Amino acid sequence: MNRYEAMLLLRVDLGQEKTKSLMQDINDVILQNKGKIVSSGIWQENRKLAYPIKKQKEATYYLLNFEAEPQSLSKIQQDYKLNENILRFMIFKLE
Numbered sequence: 001m002n003r004y005e006a007m008l009l010l011r012v013d014l015g016q017e018k019t020k021s022l023m024q025d026i027n028d029v030i031l032q033n034k035g036k037i038v039s040s041g042i043w044q045e046n047r048k049l050a051y052p053i054k055k056q057k058e059a060t061y062y063l064l065n066f067e068a069e070p071q072s073l074s075k076i077q078q079d080y081k082l083n084e085n086i087l088r089f090m091i092f093k094l095e
Contacts, residue, residue, distance in 0.1 A: 001067040003038070003094040008080070009059040009087040012046055022085050023062060029079045035068035053087045065094075 010022060027037055043061040053059070068076065073091065080089045 001036070002070055003065070003067050004073070004091050005094055006064040006066070006089060006091045007043070008062045008064065008089040009049075009053065010062055011056060011085045011087060012058045012060055013056070014085060018085075019060065022083075025083070026062065026064065026080070026086075029076055030064075030066050030068060033068060033072035033075050035066050035072060035076070038065040038067060040064045040066075056087055059087055 008026065010019065014022065023040070023042075027040060030037060041063060043063040045060050046058050047061055048058055049056070077089075077091065080086050
């Protein structure tokens with residue numbers, strides 16, 4: 001298993017309950033693809049973006065460290081792309 005770090009930009013206008021649900025869904029995608037969550041949490045809330053993304057001017061930054069097999073990474077990325085509440089995401093492989 002490789003270690004990865006993901007930074008996701010989440011919509012701000014969801015409300016607290018829906019944001020918690022969204023974060024749980026993000027974690028569940030990794031667990032469904034036989035990954036393991038090392039750590040996760042909100043890095044920064046309501047941060048102003050340099051330019052609007054999907055008509056949003058602010059975002060919540062969600063930081064996630066996890067372990068997964070390299071072949072499951074494309075499935076994880078595809079699920080994140082399909083989620084309309086995730087404005088942007090980037091996944092890095094850790095050494």
